[in-house]
Amino acid sequence: MPIAILMPAYNEAGALARALAAIRDTAERLGGATVFLVDDGSEPAVGIDILPAPSPHFRLVLARHVVNLGQGAALETARQLALTSLVEPGFEAYITMDADGQHGVEDVAALARAIQDGADVAFGNRFGTSDVPMTRRILLRAARWFEQELTGLHLNDAHNGLRAFSKSALELVPIRQNRMAHATEIKQRVSRAGPLRIVEVPVTVAYTRETLAKGQRAAGAIDILRDLLQEYLFGEHP
């Protein structure tokens, strides 16, 4: 059965075109792939000219936020599009993937296999396989400790955008956090959803000047804490 790839994108023109082309080229091997691409208010908007042509195994659904809301919001839009998609015979796995070129399609296949093998949720784990810069490593270790305390889930990689869900698991993780705190929120929801089979899959994250420039910084961690506190105080508790 085919897989669904949920991909938020914001001002990623070149990297996005390469990521989509790579998915298209391997779509047949993946058993068919539909990309739910949400342009989160990019300027200029994601144009049709950068989209690869559809093939018998590759399909793309493009939605656009007229204003930039944040990666979490774009992922939630992609989630809703994928879950309500009428594509037959449905999707075997739902993969979240960044559009900036730091994720590879081989890892998408590995995550999909984990779901095919019976996992409900598969989280990508970059440690041991990727050359993570020192500052990023320290930040992610601190985030891992914080998330373990918050969610009770003992995962090695705190904020990896490569994840896979079965349909029933994806239905349990609506995302309310519009910005980067969605990664923590997803783990909170998975943790509280009841008995789910959760696995970690080794994945490679490619750190380039481009991806590091758009990646999270220490100040971003403060934003995440503030968003989580705000949701705790005023929102629906996941």
Added chain:
Amino acid sequence: MSLATVALLALVFSLLVHDWSTLRGKNRRAFLLQIVVFVAGAFFIAFPQRATELAHFVGIGRGVDFFLYPVVIWLVRESLLTRRLRMLDRERITQITRALAIAEARSFEIPSAVARAEAPPS
């Protein structure tokens, strides 16, 4: 008049002048309220014994505490209410933006009949 009094009065009036020049006639009612509050504040900065008399009248030791207690309580409440309202507004904008995005989503695919013809025989 002490140095602290002069400094505080200068702060109050420079803030008023700054807000007057940046608002440029907008939010007139809110600015009027700000003037009233700031002028009252300036009065009690200039004549602190009046604040102390008021504080003693209601059973509070220092005049400045008479003003600080309610101001801090009000500011905390105002901050929480504002954050909550901002969050509600953000949720509404998110819902509208998402509904629009989903309604106008476009699908790029080969029609199934064509796909069957192009797909290699299994």
